Amino acid sequence: MTTDSSSTRRTTGDNSISTFKGQERALRADRLGTGGLLLSVLAATAPLMVVAGVMPTTFAVMGIVGQPLLFVVLGVVLVLFGVGYAEMSRHVHNAGAFYAYISRGLGATAGASAALVALVAYNALQVGIYGIFGFEVSGLFSTYADLQIAWWIPALLAALVVGALGWLKIDVNARVLGVLLVVEVALVVIFDIAAVADPAKEGLSLHAFNPDTLSGAGVGTALCFCIAAFLGFEQAPVYAEETSRPHILVPRVMFLAVGGVAVFFALSSWALTVAAGPSAIVGESQKQSAGLLFSLTESRLGATFTDVLHVLFVTGMFAALLSFHNVVARYAFAMGREGLLPAAFGRTTGASGAPGTGSLLQTAVSVVIVVAFAVADDKPAGDPTEPVLHLFTWFGNIGALGVIVLMAAASFSVVVFFARRGAVGAQAWRLLTSAVAGVALLVIAGYTVKDFDVLVGAGPDSSLSWILPGSIALALIVGLLQGVVLRARRPEAHARIGLGNEAFQLEKAAERTP
Numbered sequence: 001m002t003t004d005s006s007s008t009r010r011t012t013g014d015n016s017i018s019t020f021k022g023q024e025r026a027l028r029a030d031r032l033g034t035g036g037l038l039l040s041v042l043a044a045t046a047p048l049m050v051v052a053g054v055m056p057t058t059f060a061v062m063g064i065v066g067q068p069l070l071f072v073v074l075g076v077v078l079v080l081f082g083v084g085y086a087e088m089s090r091h092v093h094n095a096g097a098f099y100a101y102i103s104r105g106l107g108a109t110a111g112a113s114a115a116l117v118a119l120v121a122y123n124a125l126q127v128g129i130y131g132i133f134g135f136e137v138s139g140l141f142s143t144y145a146d147l148q149i150a151w152w153i154p155a156l157l158a159a160l161v162v163g164a165l166g167w168l169k170i171d172v173n174a175r176v177l178g179v180l181l182v183v184e185v186a187l188v189v190i191f192d193i194a195a196v197a198d199p200a201k202e203g204l205s206l207h208a209f210n211p212d213t214l215s216g217a218g219v220g221t222a223l224c225f226c227i228a229a230f231l232g233f234e235q236a237p238v239y240a241e242e243t244s245r246p247h248i249l250v251p252r253v254m255f256l257a258v259g260g261v262a263v264f265f266a267l268s269s270w271a272l273t274v275a276a277g278p279s280a281i282v283g284e285s286q287k288q289s290a291g292l293l294f295s296l297t298e299s300r301l302g303a304t305f306t307d308v309l310h311v312l313f314v315t316g317m318f319a320a321l322l323s324f325h326n327v328v329a330r331y332a333f334a335m336g337r338e339g340l341l342p343a344a345f346g347r348t349t350g351a352s353g354a355p356g357t358g359s360l361l362q363t364a365v366s367v368v369i370v371v372a373f374a375v376a377d378d379k380p381a382g383d384p385t386e387p388v389l390h391l392f393t394w395f396g397n398i399g400a401l402g403v404i405v406l407m408a409a410a411s412f413s414v415v416v417f418f419a420r421r422g423a424v425g426a427q428a429w430r431l432l433t434s435a436v437a438g439v440a441l442l443v444i445a446g447y448t449v450k451d452f453d454v455l456v457g458a459g460p461d462s463s464l465s466w467i468l469p470g471s472i473a474l475a476l477i478v479g480l481l482q483g484v485v486l487r488a489r490r491p492e493a494h495a496r497i498g499l500g501n502e503a504f505q506l507e508k509a510a511e512r513t514p
Contacts, residue, residue: 034249034252034253035178036175036178037236037239037243037249037250037253038253038256038257039177039178039181039182040177040235040239040323040326041232041233041235041236041239041253041254041257041323042181042232042233042257042260042261043177043178043180043181043232043319043320043322043323044231044232044235044320044323044324044327045229045230045231045232045233045257045261045320046129046316046317046319046320047181047184047185047188047264047265047268047316048184048187048188048309048312048313048316049129049132049313049316049317049320050229050265051188051191051265051268051269051272051293052290052292052293052294052309052313053132053290054225054226054228054229055067055265055268055269055272055293056272056285056288056289056290056292056293057225057285057289057290058222058225058226059272059281059282059285059286060282060285060286060289061221061225061454062219062221062222062225063282064213064214064219064222064282065207065208065213065273065278065281065282066208066209066210066211066212066213066214067208067222067226067269067273068208068209068266068267068269068270068273069208069209069210069211069213069214069266070214070219070222070223070226071226071229071262071265071266071269072209072262072266073223074223074226074227074230074262075230075258075259075261075262075263075266076262077437077440077441078227078230078233078258078262078437079255079258079259079262080433080434080436080437080440081407081410081411081433081434081437081438081441082233082251082254082255082258083429083430083433083434083437084411084414084415084430084431084433084434084437085101085234085237085254085407085410085411085414085434086250086251086254086255087251087414087418087427087430088101088104088237088410088413088414088417089236089237089246089247089250089251089254090247090250090251091104091417092104092237092498093237093246093247097234097235097236097237097238098114098118098234098406098407098409098410099111099112099114099115099117099118099331099334099335099406099497099498100237100334100498100499101237101410101413101414101417101498102114102406102409102410102413102498103497103498103499104413104417104498105410105412105413105414105415105416105417105420106409106412106413106416108483108487108494108495108497108498109480109483109484109487109494110409110413110480110483111483111497111498112340112479112480112482112483112486112494112497113475113476113477113479113480113482113483114406114409114479115331115334115335115340115479115497116340116475116476116478116479116482117402117405117406117472117475117476117479118331118402118403118406119328119331119332119335119475120398120402120471120472120475121398121399121400121401121402121403121406121472121475122324122327122328122331122399122402122403123328123362123365123366123399124395124396124398124399124402124471125231125324125395125396125399125400125403126320126321126324126325126328126362126366126399127365127366127369127370127391127395128391128392128393128394128395128396128398128399129317129320129321129324129392129396130155130158130159130321130366130369130370130391131151131155131370131373131390131391131392131395132317132391132392133154133155133158133314133317133318133321134150134151134152134153134154134155134158134370135151136310136313136314136317137151137154137155137158137314138150138151138153138154140310140311140314143310144307150374150377151374151377152370152371152373152374152377155370155374156367156370156371156374158318158321159363159366159367159370160363160367162318162321162322162325162363162366163325163359163360163362163363163366165322165325166322166325166326166329166354166356166359166362166363167349167354167356167359168354176319176322177319177322177323180312180315180316180318180319181316181319183312183315184312184315184316184319185264187305187308187309187312188264188268190301190305191268191271191293191296191297191300191301191309192267192268192271194275194297194300194301195271195272195274195275195296195300196271196274198275198300199274199275199277200274200275200276200277200280201277202277202278202279203274204274205273205274205277205278206270207273207278208269208270208273208278209270220444220447220450220451221447221451221454221455223444223447224397224400224444224447224448224451224455225455226265227400227404227444228396228397228400229261229265230258230261230262231399231400231403232257232261232320232323233254233257233258233261234254234403234407235323235327236250236253236254236257237250237254238327238330238331239330272292272293272296275296275300276292276296293309294306294309294310297309325359325362325363328358328361328362329354329355329356329358329359329361329362330355330358331358332345332355332357332358332361332362333345333346333347333348333355333357333358334346336357336358338493338496338497338498338499339486339490339493339496339497340482340486340497344357345357345358345361369391369395370391373390373391393455393456393457394456394464394468397448397452397455397456397468398468398469398471398472400448401445401448401449401452401469401472402472402475404441404444404445404448405445405472405476407437407441408438408441408442408445409438411434411435411437411438411441412434412435412438414430414431414434415431415434415435415438418430418431419431448469449469452464452465452466452468452469453465456468483497
């Protein structure tokens with residue numbers, strides 16, 4: 001067997017690669033079991049933030065009572081998506097999950113584009129939460145300590161703490177996320193039970209599950225709001241290299257996450273309609289916004305429970321920050337390992353085996369953006385306009401759009417991947433579900449772009465309605481150009497896109513060949 005190949009020459013001639021040790025090019029295996037992986041991905045859904053923030057906003061802005069039914073519909077769509085996505089996870093184990101899958105199906109150039117979209121989208125999702133986190137912490141200090149502090153101070157402190165945790169072993173992070181998540185979910189369940197036990201004057205009405213409630217122009221935009229609540233389940237393959245049996249654990253966790261989130265949010269949004277009354281839920285949401293849940297709990301469960309809920313609202317956001325941080329760091333690691341980012345990003349750190357350079361990148365991005373918004377903030381302390389309506393809303397919807405596009409592309413890549421392998425017959429039903437999910441996700445992406453001005457609270461003629469979603473289009477185009485240039489100038493690196501640690505193992509085998 002000859003070693004005179006471009007990949008072998010590059011491996012032995014580039015010290016930045018040949019000096020890597022095995023553990024530096026691969027994430028540490030056996031860190032996560034089913035429980036740890038499930039908690040890591042579910043933390044990103046930030047259940048209390050969704051129930052207290054997303055749900056009242058959707059009721060208020062869209063004026064649609066049938067939000068619980070939307071969660072059921074989206075749960076079905078995402079289960080269809082998960083069928084092919086889970087099957088793909090049995091064949092591809094790579095921390096760059098979305099772009100690795102897209103590379104295997106639609107080609108390495110498309111994979112390079114998906115990688116940059118993923119990096120931008122997940123960074124945006126994580127950074128956006130700092131706005132509402134900072135505002136809520138500032139509110140807690142004002143309420144309970146009579147101390148006025150600017151929103152950006154707790155936001156920056158949180159960025160530093162999250163960055164420090166990102167350097168630790170992933171199983172340590174999973175324990176932190178797990179504790180916060182379990183307590184958060186327990187409190188929401190207590191509210192749900194209290195709402196059912198003490199409904200508004202309309203009683204235990206199931207009107208919110210009536211399909212007639214989904215008529216009107218706001219349904220498409222409401223889908224955009226609600227699908228953001230699910231984001232997190234698709235992150236399971238990102239941790240595949242850090243599990244002992246990825247072909248079993250990753251699919252299991254994805255279906256548990258999608259099913260659990262759909263049922264939990266459908267029931268919780270229904271509980272809101274029961275507690276406020278189906279005829280009053282829209283008006284109350286418009287009146288109280290994020291204060292709706294806390295008002296309903298105080299009247300049923302008392303001030304102490306509501307105070308605890310306020311605190312857990314903040315810790316739940318922190319858990320989501322840490323979860324998204326871990327995902328961004330692993331995408332950066334996978335991209336560095338495959339030549340889409342500088343090689344330094346493709347190394348793990350010390351005994352923890354964490355993607356340290358990627359973690360530093362995400363922390364730096366967060367700090368820079370929070371500082372930029374802080375400098376631009378001319379509102380008095382306690383005014384949520386800048387951090388909540390801008391940082392949170394703008395970046396949150398940019399990230400949601402990016403992930404929806406990635407899910408649609410991944411659905412179609414599943415079809416192509418198995419078709420190229422001659423497995424259409426064996427995988428027919430999975431390919432059908434993937435195609436249906438891909439079309440549905442493209443429709444949702446179309447509504448998201450069309451109604452972006454509504455999503456970010458801008459006027460229909462505002463330039464933000466095309467500048468903000470345009471950032472995802474820009475990432476897609478720049479990624480495609482990077483893939484094209486890489487194919488022309490470094491074909492061996494282009495060929496590695498999506499292969500992850502498999503490419504490294506092939507390089508090491510080539511090095512050992514006499």
